[in-house]
């Protein structure tokens with residue numbers, strides 16, 4: 001081949017359009033073709049903008065879709081993929097169990113997705129509904145059905161796409177990290193297998209059938225590197241989960257690894273040139289590999305294209321999302337109660353933080369439990385005045401494993417947890433418990449311990465409510481018998497309790513630490529031990 005790279009590239013765009021788009025016939029004259037891979041990951045429901053509760057500012061799938069559609073129109077040898085965690089992370093997503101984002105992805109023209117851990121947030125049944133809603137294949141090659149032992153349907157192991165002269169095999173790997181990240185009943189019936197063993201099994205077969213093998217991975221950047229080093233025959237690993245902004249073309253073994261950050265802030269783009277050989281199409285070069293960026297024919301000089309406010313939104317995506325978005329705005333603006341006086345929360349001048357005690361008490365009240373437990377990270381100062389649903393959505397952060405679980409916890413276990421937690425840096429707040437906390441030479445003691453108005457009975461079983469992750473992460477409660485794990489979700493339950501209570505105040509006798517809680521960090525130098 002005597003032609004220079006520059007000549008090839010300058011003629012390429014025109015050739016492709018004539019040969020593949022206009023005539024639709026197989027190429028006869030060219031021996032090269034450029035495949036454009038467009039990719040996103042970890043959008044977390046950011047359909048309209050990166051900020052979760054506004055449609056203003058940069059980012060958003062609607063803008064990504066405009067770019068993707070323009071690029072696909074210019075080069076039909078393109079594929080548009082998402083590496084998972086597309087859903088969950090905004091009030092709209094949360095209210096619609098991910099369906100609004102999948103509808104937006106259909107409108108955006110995606111060709112495939114790998115299931116991230118958040119696609120499993122609501123239940124395996126809901127995940128299956130989401131997969132069926134996709135107008136494109138959803139991959140999870142290493143997720144098996146425990147009932148059949150086979151691929152967990154309706155997800156797929158792989159799919160072979162035809163684009164121009166190329167056969168493009170895509171397979172997807174879900175993270176086994178989904179298992180410890182989920183409340184176990186949520187993923188009942190699913191078995192997450194070793195992704196590397198799965199890839200070793202699948203890749204040789206796909207290699208024999210296709211010119212290009214793409215792994216759409218939700219394993220995270222570190223594990224993607226291990227995958228690339230362990231399995232030969234993958235051309236591209238399009239990854240997600242770690243929210244990594246990868247501006248370089250990292251090649252390990254046979255595979256180029258690409259990640260596009262998170263929250264719809266970037267569109268990832270790979271342009272890869274293939275050369276025809278006697279046995280098919282072989283990967284020749286990749287734009288940006290070794291820092292060498294192609295010039296001409298509109299090829300970008302960066303791996304990730306930022307999604308700016310100047311980029312127009314795609315009207316199909318916007319329209320597909322607008323109903324869900326408008327319903328969410330109505331929900332968020334509802335006045336649910338009022339606070340006669342400001343209640344200090346995070347950022348308040350002193351510990352303890354009455355807002356958290358209030359939230360824990362509201363959770364307890366919502367499900368008629370004796371004790372409520374919430375995350376110490378929740379809460380901001382609650383100003384005096386009206387309280388809307390949005391106030392609670394802003395205070396109670398986090399979306400995963402926020403289903404409330406009610407367990408039967410023994411008085412002695414509650415005491416153990418209170419004394420351990422109030423003496424550590426893993427802060428949780430309890431609602432419904434009273435007394436005082438004393439820090440003694442023997443450790444933290446819960447004195448004058450009461451639950452409700454009665455003295456703590458160490459051998460009695462109490463109803464204790466908390467989001468599922470706090471139950472799982474608190475050793476004293478992890479093995480308690482579950483009364484119900486289907487009472488609802490933290491945010492709507494707290495909102496409901498405020499609607500009933502209407503006026504928010506913190507009672508004088510609420511149990512608070514007697515002194516500011518020391519936040520201790522484990523330190524090897526001092527030998528300080530923090531209990532798990």
Ligand SMILES: [Zn+2]
Nearest residue numbers: 085116117241
């Ligand atoms: Zn993830």
